[in-house]
Amino acid sequence: MSAAPPIEPLPYAEEQAERILGAEWRAIATSAYRWMRVGRALDGRMQALQRQGRVGFYGAATGQEAVNVAAGLATDRDDWIFPGLREQLVALVRGHALATYAHHLFADDRDPSRGRNMPCHPSAREVHYVSMSSVIGTQISQAVGLAYALRQKGAPGVSLAFFGDGATSSNDFHAGMNFAAVWNLPVVFCCANNQWAISAPTERQTAATTFAAKASEYGIPGRKVDGTDFVRVYSMLRGALDVARTGRGPVMLEFETYRMTPHSSSDDPTRYQPSDWAMRAASHDPVARLQSWLTALGVLDAETIETIGRAADQQVRAAVEEAEATEPPAPASLTEDVYAPLGSRESPGTG
Amino acid sequence: MTEMTLVQAVNRGMAEAMRADPDVLVLGEDVGVNGGVFRATEGLFKEFGESRVIDTPLSETGIVGAAIGMALYGLKPIAEIQFLDFIYPAFDQIVSELAKFRYRSGGQFPCHVVIRTPYGGGIKGGLYHSQSTEAYFCHTPGLKVVVPSTPADAKGLLLSAIHDPDPVIFLEPKRIYRAVTGEVPDGDHRVEFGHARLVREGTDVSLFAYGAMVGPTVEATESLEKEGIRAEVIDPRTLVPLDEEAIVASVEKTGRAVVVHEAPRFGGFGGEIAAVLAEKAFYSLKAPIARVTGYDTPFPYALEHLYLPNAEKIATAARAAVRAS
Numbered sequence: 179m180s181a182a183p184p185i186e187p188l189p190y191a192e193e194q195a196e197r198i199l200g201a202e203w204r205a206i207a208t209s210a211y212r213w214m215r216v217g218r219a220l221d222g223r224m225q226a227l228q229r230q231g232r233v234g235f236y237g238a239a240t241g242q243e244a245v246n247v248a249a250g251l252a253t254d255r256d257d258w259i260f261p262g263l264r265e266q267l268v269a270l271v272r273g274h275a276l277a278t279y280a281h282h283l284f285a286d287d288r289d290p291s292r293g294r295n296m297p298c299h300p301s302a303r304e305v306h307y308v309s310m311s312s313v314i315g316t317q318i319s320q321a322v323g324l325a326y327a328l329r330q331k332g333a334p335g336v337s338l339a340f341f342g343d344g345a346t347s348s349n350d351f352h353a354g355m356n357f358a359a360v361w362n363l364p365v366v367f368c369c370a371n372n373q374w375a376i377s378a379p380t381e382r383q384t385a386a387t388t389f390a391a392k393a394s395e396y397g398i399p400g401r402k403v404d405g406t407d408f409v410r411v412y413s414m415l416r417g418a419l420d421v422a423r424t425g426r427g428p429v430m431l432e433f434e435t436y437r438m439t440p441h442s443s444s445d446d447p448t449r450y451q452p453s454d455w456a457m458r459a460a461s462h463d464p465v466a467r468l469q470s471w472l473t474a475l476g477v478l479d480a481e482t483i484e485t486i487g488r489a490a491d492q493q494v495r496a497a498v499e500e501a502e503a504t505e506p507p508a509p510a511s512l513t514e515d516v517y518a519p520l521g522s523r524e525s526p527g528t529g
Numbered sequence: 530m531t532e533m534t535l536v537q538a539v540n541r542g543m544a545e546a547m548r549a550d551p552d553v554l555v556l557g558e559d560v561g562v563n564g565g566v567f568r569a570t571e572g573l574f575k576e577f578g579e580s581r582v583i584d585t586p587l588s589e590t591g592i593v594g595a596a597i598g599m600a601l602y603g604l605k606p607i608a609e610i611q612f613l614d615f616i617y618p619a620f621d622q623i624v625s626e627l628a629k630f631r632y633r634s635g636g637q638f639p640c641h642v643v644i645r646t647p648y649g650g651g652i653k654g655g656l657y658h659s660q661s662t663e664a665y666f667c668h669t670p671g672l673k674v675v676v677p678s679t680p681a682d683a684k685g686l687l688l689s690a691i692h693d694p695d696p697v698i699f700l701e702p703k704r705i706y707r708a709v710t711g712e713v714p715d716g717d718h719r720v721e722f723g724h725a726r727l728v729r730e731g732t733d734v735s736l737f738a739y740g741a742m743v744g745p746t747v748e749a750t751e752s753l754e755k756e757g758i759r760a761e762v763i764d765p766r767t768l769v770p771l772d773e774e775a776i777v778a779s780v781e782k783t784g785r786a787v788v789v790h791e792a793p794r795f796g797g798f799g800g801e802i803a804a805v806l807a808e809k810a811f812y813s814l815k816a817p818i819a820r821v822t823g824y825d826t827p828f829p830y831a832l833e834h835l836y837l838p839n840a841e842k843i844a845t846a847a848r849a850a851v852r853a854s
Contacts, residue, residue, distance in 0.1 A: 309634035316625060319591050319598070320595070330604060350594055350622075514636075
């Protein structure tokens with residue numbers, strides 16, 4: 179085994195942190211750290227359970243926690259999230275109960291989506307987290323349509339479209355970016371670039387200098403951001419949300435991260451990743467980076483870190499235990515929700 | 530009642546729905562200033578403005594994707610796809626997303642979008658302005674598929690589609706946009722989905738046809754009548770949901786069935802009607818079920834008159850069915 183790689187610390191002195199995150203910077207950063215540990219604990223537990231055959235599938239977000247937690251904390255209640263594969267933590271931070279999400283992971287009778295979608299594909303309307311398919315990119319133009327509806331109804335929200343680096347090659351990336359720019363809509367396009375589309379690295383996905391560079395030709399400002407630096411991600415998101423919210427049109431942010439796990443439980447990255455990838459990724463671990471920074475500034479000490487970690491593990495264990503003990507969906511539910519119940523005239527409304 | 534063409538009825542339906550409900554809006558290519566290439570949206574831009582009659586960039590996946598997002602927030606978008614032949618860039622949005630939002634979210638995200646699109650041949654449109662690919666959509670649970678054949682049904686079915694809580698593919702037979710006129714009820718006239726229209730009553734053979742094929746099918750009954758064959762014509766109007774009861778009841782009466790559509794035969798919707806009859810009216814059948822359809826070829830340009838079913842082909846099939854027993 180090689181020695182543990184050096185962690186790249188976050189480069190902010192206290193005054194800078196306060197300038198970027200505001201007077202409450204300690205509370206924001208500590209809350210972010212707690213959530214990142216929940217995400218990390220969930221990924222660890224679920225990957226183990228998948229290997230044991232206790233859950234069907236799992237797609238970890240390990241390495242992307244800073245982006246997800248920052249998005250959860252930086253957005254408002256009125257905003258809408260159109261996720262890709264790895265944004266479930268955004269829903270949790272926005273208030274979707276971990277216990278409910280666990281029911282989804284086990285596709286059981288208390289899963290709000292009634293066990294119909296694969297694990298890691300939750301629907302959480304109560305926190306404006308839109309149902310996702312496994313199709314790449316389709317959510318991008320949908321996010322644009324919802325932004326149109328927000329403006330049409332005079333609502334204050336912003337629509338956030340999350341997608342991976344691979345999705346920048348999809349039809350709907352092009353359509354969504356173009357429509358949003360032409361219509362000048364409140365959309366923040368969030369490219370979660372973990373540098374791998376399953377086995378395809380960045381240089382096989384695009385010849386552009388960055389993914390963010392694509393934005394300018396649509397007439398959209400695009401910025402590449404270190405996605406493992408919570409402080410930077412949070413501040414860039416706040417800025418982009420402000421632009422969108424004040425009628426100044428869409429923004430694209432590319433968050434560069436390092437995928438620290440296989441693409442999903444069905445993938446073997448030793449077939450295509452270079453042997454030093456894991457080391458490089460580990461030195462950009464967003465949780466470790468935030469932890470070492472907060473420790474250096476005296477916001478967290480070893481004991482608090484230990485307590486936070488234990489609490490995260492316990493939360494995850496409790497949620498998983500309850501879900502695993504829940505019955506599968508009732509057989510009759512198989513044929514429900516294909517169409518509205520007969521005679522129903524309901525509208526989804528704006529909530 | 531007002532006499533109008535089928536395309537005028539579509540236009541009237543949209544205008545009335547938009548007047549009644551500010552959440553209803555129209556989006557598509559050339560639908561605004563230009564009023565649509567078939568003029569289906571004529572006058573709407575002037576009356577409702579650019580925020581409700583939206584000229585989109587040229588991208589079908591963008592149109593349907595955006596319509597889905599609008600519907601998720603409670604708008605009632607009517608997306609126009611200029612020709613059914615150009616819908617395929619949006620196929621992913623329709624089949625993978627629109628049709629499945631309600632199901633995959635456990636009912637949290639119903640997604641009510643109406644997609645209007647002209648379909649079918651007979652206008653010298655060649656391969657890419659002529660096809661009838663309704664079967665693709667009928668094969669996707671979660672979608673409703675509607676095909677009017679008269680001006681009154683065009684308005685009535687469209688208003689039902691706009692008020693339906695589920696996604697609707699609304700196929701407009703462009704060949705008869707202006708070729709037929711008819712009386713259309715004024716006001717909020719709705720035709721309920723899942724109810725076939727008895728076009729003509731008969732006792733000897735049941736002819737099933739929808740969209741632009743209803744015309745030649747009725748024409749066929751006139752020559753059959755002269756030979757003493759009384760043919761019944763049923764227009765299902767909505768392919769999903771399908772009025773199986775009416776189809777079965779007709780064949781229980783006549784004992785013979787001919788299914789007509791423009792689409793290729795293999796895997797076409799006619800096979801579904803034939804299967805329903807085989808399952809539920811088998812013991813009433815006095816002759817094999819016949820299909821009069823397009824050929825299993827791409828849609829031709831110069832020879833479209835040979836490709837399309839016509840009154841003569843339909844009459845021949847009906848006659849054969851009657852003579853079989």
